[in-house]
Every structure is written in structure tokens, then in C-alpha cells.
Amino acid sequence: MLFFTVYSHAGKKAPVVLSKAINVIIDGKPLPGVRIYKISERANYFSVREIAKIYNASLEWKPVSSQLTMHLNNKKIHIKADDFGVAFGNKLKKMSLPSRLIGNEMYIPPEILKSKEFTEIVEADTVWNPSSLLLSIKHRVNISAVKYFTKLESTRVLIQLEKPLSYTVSKTSRRVAIKILEGKVHRDVLVVNNGIVKDISYDMKGGSALVKINLQQMPKIIKTSILSKPYRIVVCIKHSKNIDTSSTKKATVIPVAEENYVKLPEILKESDLTTPEKYKEAQMSEIIPMIENNENNKDLEKVPVVKFEDKNIIDDTAKDVVTKQEKEKEACYKRKKIIVLDAGHGGEDPGAVGPNGTKEKDVNLEIVYELKTIFDNDDNYEIILTRKDDTFIPLSKRTNIANECKADLFISVHCNASFDRNVNGFEIYFLSEKATDSEAALTAIRENSALGLEKQPIKPIEKNTALESMFWSFAITEYINECSELSGFIYAETIDRLKIPNKGVKQASFCVLKGAQMPSVLVESAFISNYMQESEFSSKKFCVDVADSIYEGVVKYYASKDKKRNNK
Structure with a gap:
């Protein structure tokens, strides 16, 4: 003192x-x-x-x-x-x-x-x-958020209003300026750099708010309109040429030790399949005996014993199998993507609590609802929530919800916390038995503490046979790369939007991600234990920025997958 x-x-x-x-x-x-x-x-x-x-x-x-x-x-x-x-x-x-x-x-x-x-x-x-x-x-403001969405042929800028306000628009070859009469907004700059828009700045000028969209190239056409429920001014900028929406900044992935990067399925540990050459030499008999051999095992009855010298192997069926798989893949790409959004904690589990009493469970739910609103305006996605109110949901039940509806993605939204009030930043995780570092391990321990509140643990969906267990384990291994890629796209979108330190893409053993039969990630939007960040969570703008980052990351993730598929 x-x-x-x-x-x-x-x-x-x-x-x-x-x-x-x-x-x-x-x-x-x-x-x-x-x-x-x-x-x-x-x-x-x-x-x-x-x-x-x-x-x-x-x-x-x-x-x-x-x-x-x-x-x-x-x-x-x-x-x-x-x-x-x-x-x-x-x-x-x-x-x-x-x-x-x-x-x-x-x-x-x-x-x-x-x-x-x-x-x-x-x-x-x-x-x-x-x-x-x-x-x-x-x-107090009446302009709650300014955000943008990028597509191949256009960029849309949305100015969210708390009430209907009059506005004027002026355009030049390199700038669009929207003057909102009696508008009130916090001064800020949103860096875009998507090949069309350089940045979006907004500030007060006299008794009005002024939003400036600075362009990187001459647009084909610019249209403005106002929508209701909620009230928002929409600026649609048609591109003079299509842009690659799959391109993004490279994510900082903090890897775990190589031997722990992927935990191999139990049934493969006795077979040395570490090189392509050895994998080719592996016989079917090396895998089949791993199924427990006893008189009551019905799984063995369902498994045909195949010998490579048998003349009954029909090679030309492979073409039919490939054709069927391609058709299934094509149908999968064309249908709506099902995304399960999980607001962490809830009910008797408040999650982390900020220095002024802000509860993580409330912030998580607000971000998820903002995210659902954005996805609902995109016909390419169908959204399912694990919880819609202040309800406690066991951790394993959350992924079971995603599995039962055959979701394409599972995204769990959280806030981080630390005993050091000065620590802040964005992190995103995907599953690994070994944590990236000690901080990641502590984060997983804190998030997994909800297990203590579960009165009766929910069992994951059971695999019917030992072979299903094997293929399930293979699927989890396959999703590791997709989880890493999705995390990288979301991470990259937060850099310019959130304006807080970015702690990168990490891995840890989160119970809520275990058992997911699809790519799944856990977002730690920021540290609610930080004085300044807790204040940010009370504003709608920050929650919208987090939601925008996740949405744009998902869109670019799928654009990247489409690009790879089309280049094959």
C-alpha cells in the first residue's frame, strides 16, 4: 500500500x-x-x-x-x-x-x-x-456488433442494431462509408484481408456512428439493405472475381510427444504395423485371433476365415464397392452438415467463476446461441444443441447426442480460468491421451471435474462386436487429422477478431470429447478469471466475435475439404 x-x-x-x-x-x-x-x-x-x-x-x-x-x-x-x-x-x-x-x-x-x-x-x-x-x-451502445462473412462470390458485412436507425451510404472505388444517425458504438477496427475487404473501422462522429469498409480491390457491385428480427444493416459486396475461401493463416499447433500423438487401438499393439511394408505383409490370421476365443463367442461365427490361396476371392467386386463408396461420399457432401454445439457446464455445475461473479456456464450458452443464429442463416448446416437452458448434462451424454444424430462435427464451447488473474488468451483443443503441456493438462482436469457431479455415469454407445471396436478405434485415429485441421481454421479466424493473445492449437484428454464418432474440438474462448476479460464477456460484441470466428473457421474447413476432393 x-x-x-x-x-x-x-x-x-x-x-x-x-x-x-x-x-x-x-x-x-x-x-x-x-x-x-x-x-x-x-x-x-x-x-x-x-x-x-x-x-x-x-x-x-x-x-x-x-x-x-x-x-x-x-x-x-x-x-x-x-x-x-x-x-x-x-x-x-x-x-x-x-x-x-x-x-x-x-x-x-x-x-x-x-x-x-x-x-x-x-x-x-x-x-x-x-x-x-x-x-x-x-x-451503452445501440450498435451491438459489426461482423463479416466471406463467400466465393461475395462478402457480407452485418451491422447489428438494438433498434431501427436511419443511415446514409457513400461509396468510392476503395471505400464504403455508412453513417448511422443517433448510432452509438465502441471504437474498434476489424481486420479482414480476405482479398476484397482490407478492414472495417467504426467510431463515433458527432451524434452519429460511422462505419468504414476499406476495400482492397474494385467490387463488381455493392448493395445495402436493412433487415429486422434482429435489426441489422447488411452491406453485400459482390466480388469482381471469385476468391479462395479455403486459404487461411497457418495455425500454431503445439504437438505432444511423437509416441503419444495417437494412442493405438489395443488390438493392434501386438502387431508391428509401423511401416507400409510390414502392413502389406500382415496376414488376416494376425488380427482374427485377437477376438476372445471361447465357445460362447458369437462374434467368431460372423467372421469368415479367408485364406489368400483360396480361389473364391472375386477381384472385380472392388469396382462395385468403390462406386458405392463414391456415391455415399457424394451424397454426404451434398446434404446439410449436422453440427452439434455444446455449451459447457450448466445447472449445478457453474464452471469457472470470474472475480465479479460471472459464471462460465452462462457465457458458454450465450456464445452457443449466437453461433446457432449464424448457422441457422446458412442453408448448408443443421444445428443441434446439447443444452438449451441452465441444465446439467453429463459429459458422456453430450457426445452420445452427437453420435445418435450422426453429426458431422462436435464443438464444445468453454471459458478458461487461471489462478493468475493476468493470464488471458484464446485456446482450442482436440483429443489426446497426453496433454500438450502442463497448462493443457490443468485445463483438462478442470473441465473434467464435472464428472464428480454425475449421479449415474452415462455409458457410451456400445459397440456390438470386437470388430466394431477395432474399426471405431481406427475412426478415432482418422479424426485426429481432421480435428487438427478444423482447430487450425478456427484458430486463424480468432487472431484479428478477438484481439487477445492466441495460445494456439493444443491437445489434452477431455472426457467430453471421448467417444465422439466425428471430428470434435473444445474451444476455450478466453480466461474468465482475467479482470478485463470478464468485463468483455458481459458485452454482446465479444460473444458475437467468438461465434463469428467459429462459424468462419467451419466454413473454411469445409471449403478446404471440397477443394481437396475436387482436385483428386
């Missing part, structure tokens, strides 16, 4: 005021240099000078009446020295503690900032947590 000494204009030393640095977060961004002052044994105060800096207000001091006036948003707040009353415009409100004038500095109690009258004037919600010394300010 440090001491802070103030002086009067006359040069006389004022009484020493004990002070301590606090964390201030304004619209998700930290502001250093603010302190809390201990005026008495029972009361902590803020400096009016520092409060004016936080809310961008000007101060006017009247020495005759010992009154300080704060000018903000064309309104006034009058604070009289050593008085319990505060005048918000023409409305006088009595506080439980008086303001204090010490030297040439005015101090006010925190309850002024939390009052309804102050909130209405500053047009911001203020939360003061004395135990964590965190002052969080979130300015």
Missing part, C-alpha cells in the same frame, strides 16, 4: 491520504493511473479529477460556494464540498457519505457512480467491486 500526498494552492501540506492503485476497465480496455483513497477508517473515496478523466468530463470549480460542477454529455452534476447532497441537473439526491475536500482535491464516495441518476447522465453502467479493487465501466 502506497501513500499519496496532496498540497494546497498556498503551498501548505494537506493531510496525508492513504491510497491504493485499482484496476479500471472501460469498454474492455484497461485504464492505468486510478486510485482509491482511504479518507477514514470506514470509507474509501474516488478523486473527482480521476473520475472526470475516466468519463471524459470537464470540471468547473466555484471557490466562493465551494462547489464543483462536472460537465458531461451536455448535462451537469453539482457536488458541494463536505455535503451529503449531489445535484444531478435539477434533481438533488442525498448520499450516505458526504463528499470531502482535502487540500485542493475533491473526493466522492463510490455510491455516486453507482446511482441511477449518474448512470443516465454518463450513459454507461458502472460496477465497483471493493474486494477485487475493480472498477468496470461499460458505455
Whole structure:
């Protein structure tokens, strides 16, 4: 704890005021240099000078009446020295503690900032947590998010509105500017660089919000429209030539040790199949005896014993098999992709809890619903949720839901946490028995702790035969590469959208991913234990940005698969 000494204009030393640095977060961004002052044994105060800096207000001091006036948003707040009353415009409100004038500095109690009258004037919600010394300010906006989606022939920019607002559009060869009358938005820049759009910036200009879409090439045509439910301005930019949507930044994959990268199926451990040459030499008899040989084993009755010298092997059936497989693959590509979205935790399992009490389970569900809304507007996907409300779902039941509906992807959404409040960043995981590092192992332990709340563990879907177990294990091994690729595409989309450290693609043993019969990943969107990040989670914008990143990653993942298939 440090001491802070103030002086009067006359040069006389004022009484020493004990002070301590606090964390201030304004619209998700930290502001250093603010302190809390201990005026008495029972009361902590803020400096009016520092409060004016936080809310961008000007101060006017009247020495005759010992009154300080704060000018903000064309309104006034009058604070009289050593008085319990505060005048918000023409409305006088009595506080439980008086303001204090010490030297040439005015101090006010925190309850002024939390009052309804102050909130209405500053047009911001203020939360003061004395135990964590965190002052969080979130300015009210009516433009909740600005986002974009890229397709081969066009890029769509969506400006989400809380209510219908009038707007004007101006266009040049390299820029589209949308001026939204009476719009309110937090200043930001969204880097795109998709070959058509360079970036999208938005800020306040006078009493309006200004959104600028900076272009990298001349578009074929630009159309704007406004939609309802929810209200949003849509800017559709038709490309002069198609772009490759499968291209993306290279993901930072943090590998596990080579011997633990893929856990081999139990039935293959006794056979040395590590090289293609040895694999070709393996006989059918090497695999069949691994099925338990006893009189009651019905699996053996179903398995034909094939000898390579038999003349009954018909080679030309291979063509029919290949044709059938190709037809099934083609049908799979043409149908809607089924994606199961899993909001982590729920019910009696809150997940991680932030310093101000924000629960992970609530954030996860909000992100999942944002993601569902985006996917529902794309005819290529069908979305299934593991939970739709604050309900506890056992971990194994979540993947069972995906297996039963024959999903193409399983995406589990979470928030991370750490004992170190300064740690923050995005991570994405796919399954491995061995964790990438100690941090990944701890993350898996925390996420798997929900097992302790399960009253009766749900059994995974049973494999009917030993051969099915073998092929199941092969399938899991096959999905490793697809999980890695999907993780990389999602990871790449978060870099410019989330504007937080990116901790890369990792692996760990998450129970919620075990048993999934499709590519599955677990997203740790950010650290809810971080002061600044918890404040970000309270804004719709960050949750939308996470959802956008996952959606765009999935779209580019499938575009990449289509490209590979067409090039064969």
C-alpha cells in the first residue's frame, strides 16, 4: 500500500491520504493511473479529477460556494464540498457519505457512480467491486456488433442494431462509408484481408456512428439493405472475381510427444504395423485371433476365415464397392452438415467463476446461441444443441447426442480460468491421451471435474462386436487429422477478431470429447478469471466475435475439404 500526498494552492501540506492503485476497465480496455483513497477508517473515496478523466468530463470549480460542477454529455452534476447532497441537473439526491475536500482535491464516495441518476447522465453502467479493487465501466451502445462473412462470390458485412436507425451510404472505388444517425458504438477496427475487404473501422462522429469498409480491390457491385428480427444493416459486396475461401493463416499447433500423438487401438499393439511394408505383409490370421476365443463367442461365427490361396476371392467386386463408396461420399457432401454445439457446464455445475461473479456456464450458452443464429442463416448446416437452458448434462451424454444424430462435427464451447488473474488468451483443443503441456493438462482436469457431479455415469454407445471396436478405434485415429485441421481454421479466424493473445492449437484428454464418432474440438474462448476479460464477456460484441470466428473457421474447413476432393 502506497501513500499519496496532496498540497494546497498556498503551498501548505494537506493531510496525508492513504491510497491504493485499482484496476479500471472501460469498454474492455484497461485504464492505468486510478486510485482509491482511504479518507477514514470506514470509507474509501474516488478523486473527482480521476473520475472526470475516466468519463471524459470537464470540471468547473466555484471557490466562493465551494462547489464543483462536472460537465458531461451536455448535462451537469453539482457536488458541494463536505455535503451529503449531489445535484444531478435539477434533481438533488442525498448520499450516505458526504463528499470531502482535502487540500485542493475533491473526493466522492463510490455510491455516486453507482446511482441511477449518474448512470443516465454518463450513459454507461458502472460496477465497483471493493474486494477485487475493480472498477468496470461499460458505455451503452445501440450498435451491438459489426461482423463479416466471406463467400466465393461475395462478402457480407452485418451491422447489428438494438433498434431501427436511419443511415446514409457513400461509396468510392476503395471505400464504403455508412453513417448511422443517433448510432452509438465502441471504437474498434476489424481486420479482414480476405482479398476484397482490407478492414472495417467504426467510431463515433458527432451524434452519429460511422462505419468504414476499406476495400482492397474494385467490387463488381455493392448493395445495402436493412433487415429486422434482429435489426441489422447488411452491406453485400459482390466480388469482381471469385476468391479462395479455403486459404487461411497457418495455425500454431503445439504437438505432444511423437509416441503419444495417437494412442493405438489395443488390438493392434501386438502387431508391428509401423511401416507400409510390414502392413502389406500382415496376414488376416494376425488380427482374427485377437477376438476372445471361447465357445460362447458369437462374434467368431460372423467372421469368415479367408485364406489368400483360396480361389473364391472375386477381384472385380472392388469396382462395385468403390462406386458405392463414391456415391455415399457424394451424397454426404451434398446434404446439410449436422453440427452439434455444446455449451459447457450448466445447472449445478457453474464452471469457472470470474472475480465479479460471472459464471462460465452462462457465457458458454450465450456464445452457443449466437453461433446457432449464424448457422441457422446458412442453408448448408443443421444445428443441434446439447443444452438449451441452465441444465446439467453429463459429459458422456453430450457426445452420445452427437453420435445418435450422426453429426458431422462436435464443438464444445468453454471459458478458461487461471489462478493468475493476468493470464488471458484464446485456446482450442482436440483429443489426446497426453496433454500438450502442463497448462493443457490443468485445463483438462478442470473441465473434467464435472464428472464428480454425475449421479449415474452415462455409458457410451456400445459397440456390438470386437470388430466394431477395432474399426471405431481406427475412426478415432482418422479424426485426429481432421480435428487438427478444423482447430487450425478456427484458430486463424480468432487472431484479428478477438484481439487477445492466441495460445494456439493444443491437445489434452477431455472426457467430453471421448467417444465422439466425428471430428470434435473444445474451444476455450478466453480466461474468465482475467479482470478485463470478464468485463468483455458481459458485452454482446465479444460473444458475437467468438461465434463469428467459429462459424468462419467451419466454413473454411469445409471449403478446404471440397477443394481437396475436387482436385483428386
